[in-house]
Amino acid sequence: MGRQQHTSICLNIVLLLYLMVCFVLCPVSGITVSSPAEVHSVRGDAVSLTCTFTSTSRATSHMSVDWSYRPQTGGPPQAFFHFSALVFLPRDGQFNGRVKWLGSPARGEASIQLLNASLSDNGTYTCSVRNPPDVHGFPTSQTVLTVTPKVLAVHFSDVAVILAFILLPSAIITLALLGRMCCPPKDKSQAQGYQSPIEVTPGEEPGLKQIHSKEKNMTCCHIYLLIYKNHNTALYLMDHSNYGSRYQR
Known part of the structure; x- marks a missing residue:
């Protein structure tokens, strides 16, 4: 009896060690979502909010993507985009008619594009991806968007146009006047009717x-x-x- 108990205890210890090795060497599969920390854009342009993910499981119809927005002034996040086999675009709010889906779940893409960026779009954007059975890992990633006013810049081509349409005609007119003053036309009829003061x-x-x-x-x-x-x-x-x-x- 004592020998059987000793054998049972040894088997339990071996099984426990085996389970511990399996948990350490074979971790639970998970998902990893990544996106750039900062994105800069100019008011009126289309800005891409990139989001990629890696998963040990193949993307299925159960996979979902959610985008939320938190204003720069603070406050709770506001969900404005959802994908789950179909694209659900925002129907109201500041993003209505301004979001375009760029994702491709088969290639690990969950990006969107924001059209006609404005200064009110400044804030933090969060991308969340779920792909069961990958329920662990890092399913979210954040991007800070900064939109700045458009700065008017004068290019060399603009300066060349200004010189061609303003300075060149002025130079031609000036040369014509100088030529007329230095070499007046000799009209015989005017010369015969002309009478000098002296x-x-x-x-x-x-x-x-x-x-x-x-x-x-x-x-x-x-x-x-x-x-x-x-x-x-x-x-x-x-x-x-x-x-x-x-x-x-």
Whole structure:
């Protein structure tokens, strides 16, 4: 009797050790969900919230994905997306019509896309995946989304357009005006009807009429010498006429 009890105790000890080894070397299967810690986006853009999972069991129709949102100001999480063989999109709230399913359970994808991101979307997004019989592990993962206002930036192409449509026409107009000032058009009809302020009327000294036939680009020195020469000629003619009248008397 004593030997049988001793044998039974030894068998129990061996069975207990065997169970302990099985639990240590063969852990219970579980699921692992992962996602980026932070995601940055610009207001108005479409932002992808990535979520992947690994499971020792094949994804079946019992697998489910849930997304929840907690505002940046705090408060309890708000569930807004659910997948379980079918996609259940939000029908009200701030995410209504703005969520797109990007997941593929067969490839371990449970991602979504948020359309037309706004500043009110800033907060923490939690992805939860359940795939029975994997009931242990890390079935959730969180991502902090930061949406910033869009900054207007001037690119080199914009500067080139501004130079082409503003500075280039201005330069052309300036060159045209300078050319017109330096080289005025020679119109014969205008030249014949033009009368210089220093031109004399008919009946005065004929010598001064030569100024009108000269080119308009004469310098001040040339005009002064011409006037001086004509003035001396007029004085000579006046003296000669006076001398002739005296001689006749």
